[in-house]
Structures are given as structure tokens and as C-alpha cells.
Amino acid sequence: MQASAIERVETIVLDVPTIRPHVLSVATMQSQTVVLVRLHCADGVEGVGEGTTIGGLSYGGESPEGIKLAIDAYFAPLLIGADTTRPAVIMDRLRRSIIDNRFAKNAVETALLDIQGKRLGVPVSELLGGRIRDRLPVLWTLASGDTAQDIAEAEAMIASGRHAAFKLKIGKRPVQDDVAHVAAIKRALGARASIRVDVNQAWSEAAAKRALPLLAEAGVDLVEQPIRAHATAGMARLTAMGLIPIMADEALHGPESGYALACGQAADVFALKIAQAGGLTEAKRLAGVAQSAGVALYGGTMLEGPVGTIASAQLFATLPEIEFGTELFGPLLLTEELLVEPLHYADGCLSVPSGPGLGVQLNEDAIAALRRDRDSRTSVITPKLVAG
Numbered sequence: 091m092q093a094s095a096i097e098r099v100e101t102i103v104l105d106v107p108t109i110r111p112h113v114l115s116v117a118t119m120q121s122q123t124v125v126l127v128r129l130h131c132a133d134g135v136e137g138v139g140e141g142t143t144i145g146g147l148s149y150g151g152e153s154p155e156g157i158k159l160a161i162d163a164y165f166a167p168l169l170i171g172a173d174t175t176r177p178a179v180i181m182d183r184l185r186r187s188i189i190d191n192r193f194a195k196n197a198v199e200t201a202l203l204d205i206q207g208k209r210l211g212v213p214v215s216e217l218l219g220g221r222i223r224d225r226l227p228v229l230w231t232l233a234s235g236d237t238a239q240d241i242a243e244a245e246a247m248i249a250s251g252r253h254a255a256f257k258l259k260i261g262k263r264p265v266q267d268d269v270a271h272v273a274a275i276k277r278a279l280g281a282r283a284s285i286r287v288d289v290n291q292a293w294s295e296a297a298a299k300r301a302l303p304l305l306a307e308a309g310v311d312l313v314e315q316p317i318r319a320h321a322t323a324g325m326a327r328l329t330a331m332g333l334i335p336i337m338a339d340e341a342l343h344g345p346e347s348g349y350a351l352a353c354g355q356a357a358d359v360f361a362l363k364i365a366q367a368g369g370l371t372e373a374k375r376l377a378g379v380a381q382s383a384g385v386a387l388y389g390g391t392m393l394e395g396p397v398g399t400i401a402s403a404q405l406f407a408t409l410p411e412i413e414f415g416t417e418l419f420g421p422l423l424l425t426e427e428l429l430v431e432p433l434h435y436a437d438g439c440l441s442v443p444s445g446p447g448l449g450v451q452l453n454e455d456a457i458a459a460l461r462r463d464r465d466s467r468t469s470v471i472t473p474k475l476v477a478g
């Protein structure tokens with residue numbers, strides 16, 4: 091086997107507790123399931139990628155277990171023996187052979203670019219056209235499910251200087267209750283904070299039409315995916331109201347969907363997510379569609395751990411404009427540190443690592459402690475020890 095060829099594909103499911111319940115209209119998260127993909131080359135070079143979603147199958151069509159299965163059963167045979175010095179050739183082969191599975195493709199592409207960056211001695215950003223910035227603005231999501239707790243959390247974030255923009259998860263309660271919740275938070279924080287809301291598709295168009303003037307009146311700066319992902323014409327009607335910028339999130343499945351939304355004038359802003367786009371290069375193509383169409387950009391997350399977060403950051407750092415900032419706070423929602431050296435968050439920004447590849451190193455002890463199969467791995471060993 092060639093030195094740069096992939097010798098082994100490893101997929102690991104981690105269950106990581108969250109610092110508090112994270113309440114979305116589609117799910118309440120008490121923990122996050124992170125799928126890590128490690129590509130081991132014959133010469134010992136290794137790349138890591140992440141395939142992470144929210145709430146099992148409640149957010150999208152790929153579950154953590156499904157991502158692992160798809161990679162183990164279908165991606166791995168195409169990857170073993172492949173030459174990692176040609177990541178684009180490998181991704182082209184995968185895209186031709188495997189339909190959809192965008193989260194799994196993103197995880198694999200991330201690992202391939204991590205390898206390539208390590209071999210060339212450059213950060214992944216430099217493989218994607220080159221970075222324009224080393225720091226990215228990061229907001230925080232208030233989603234405890236309780237208005238007073240959300241206000242206290244925001245006050246603490248503002249006081250510590252970590253965040254001054256907040257996204258509120260709504261859509262679970264009746265519209266008037268959600269609007270009261272949002273208005274109370276904005277009233278408490280005033281001009282000290284930018285407030286945005288994410289409905290995660292929960293409203294009908296009629297409910298959204300009722301809510302938008304009230305949210306505008308309350309001082310909300312952005313409304314994310316208020317109605318169903320496929321409701322392009324409805325999104326266009328809400329956008330045309332011109333009350334608050336409307337952002338597409340779940341509706342975006344890569345550059346083609348972005349092109350259709352832009353043609354239909356169905357959003358003012360796109361939430362760019364490397365997982366939803368099917369990888370970093372597809373996400374970069376989507377960003378190009380937005381730039382060409384005059385659609386603003388926002389750096390989104392699937393609440394990934396540090397690997398997916400930094401893969402996203404490496405891409406977002408290459409964008410000339412990212413008007414609405416980013417939400418790359420996923421690692422801060424987790425109780426456990428998955429890296430040897432934690433990511434650096436300060437003054438409302440995340441620093442983009444400058445080392446080769448992703449520029450992050452996994453904390454192997456944390457991975458061993460959090461992996462879902464740790465008990466079965468132990469029980470494989472235990473009987474042998476008992477028998478011996």
C-alpha cells in the first residue's frame with residue numbers, strides 16, 4: 091500500500107452531556123451525540139472529521155447511528171487504499187457513488203482536508219482559498235426553556251464579554267407566548283444585545299405572518315427558518331414583507347438548494363452549515379451562490395463538538411463577508427473538553443487555529459471515557475481476564 095493511502099477508517103460515537111437542557115421546537119437536548127471519523131494513513135498520518143446532528147432523527151434525515159453505519163458499510167470500502175494526497179478525487183468518487191448522506195460526506199471531507207493540511211503544513215483554510223480573518227464573531231443560544239433563566243444567562247455572558255448577540259429558540263409554545271418571551275428578553279437586554287430567533291420550521295405561514303410584526307416591534311434582528319423547509323413560496327412571501335431579515339436554514343441542502351431559494355427570493359440570509367451542505371467545498375459553493383445573488387451569510391452550526399466547529403471556522407474564515415456573524419459555540423454547550431488544548435473564545439469571538447490541518451488535537455482520555463461502546467469494549471476484555 092502507498093504511504094499516503096488510507097489503511098483504516100474508524101468511526102466513534104460519543105455521548106457528551108450538555109451544560110443544561112437545550113430546548114428547541116423539534117427536540118430537547120440533554121446531551122449531544124458526536125460522531126468522529128478518523129482516517130488512518132499507512133504512513134501514520136491521521137485526519138479527523140465530525141458528523142453531528144441534533145436530536146437523533148428529529149432535525150433531519152441523518153441520525154448519528156446512521157452516519158456511522160453509512161461510513162462503516164459504504165464509505166469505508168471506497169476509502170481504503172485511496173490516495174489522500176488527492177482529496178478532491180476521493181470526494182468526487184464518493185459523490186458519484188453515494189447519494190445524499192451529506193453529514194457523512196462532510197465528516198469524511200473534513201478528515202481528508204485535515205490530512206492534506208497536515209501533509210502540506212498549512213491550515214485547512216489555506217486549502218479553501220485562504221483565510222481573510224483569524225477571529226470569528228460568535229453568538230450564544232438562549233434555550234433553557236425559561237425566560238428568567240435566559241435573561242440571567244445572557245447577563246452573565248454580556249458581563250464576561252463572551253457574547254453580545256443571542257439566538258432564541260422558539261416555536262414550541264403558542265405564538266403569543268413565544269413573542270412575550272422574546273420581548274421580555276429584548277426589553278431586559280436593550281441595546282446591549284442583538285436578539286435573533288430560530289423557529290426551526292414550527293410555524294404555519296399564517297402564524298409567521300402574525301408573529302413577524304410583533305417580533306419586529308420587539309426589536310428582533312433576524313428570524314430563522316420560520317416555516318417548513320420546502321415552503322419556498324411561503325418563505326418568499328415572508329421575506330417580501332420586509333419587516334425583519336428572514337434566514338433559511340433547514341431549507342439549505344447545498345448549492346443547488348441555495349440557487350433555487352435565491353431565484354425565488356425566499357430568504358435575505360443563508361445559514362451556512364458544512365454538514366447540511368455536504369462538506370466544506372459544497373458549503374463554499376453555496377456561499378458563492380449567496381454572494382452572487384446578494385444574499386447575506388451567517389455561519390451556522392449543528393451544535394458540533396470542537397472538530398466540526400473548527401472545520402466550519404476554517405471555511406468561514408475564508409469568506410469576505412459574514413454579515414450576521416456565526417454561532418460556532420457548540421463546544422461551549424458541552425460539559426466535557428474533547429481537545430488537548432481548548433478552543434479560544436474571548437470578546438465575542440472564536441480564534442481560528444493556525445496549525446496544520448484543522449489545528450486541533452483530540453483528548454484521547456475524554457474520547458475513551460465518552461465513547462458509547464466503552465462498556466462493550468470493556469466486556470470484551472473482562473471475560474478474557476476472568477477466564478485467564
Ligand SMILES: O=C(O)C[C@H]1C=CC(=O)O1
Nearest residue numbers: 231288339391392393417
Ligand atoms: O440552527 C439550528 O437550528 C441548530 C442549532 C444552532 C444553534 C442552536 O442552538 O441550535
Ligand SMILES: [Mn+2]
Nearest residue numbers: 288314315339
Ligand atoms: Mn436553525
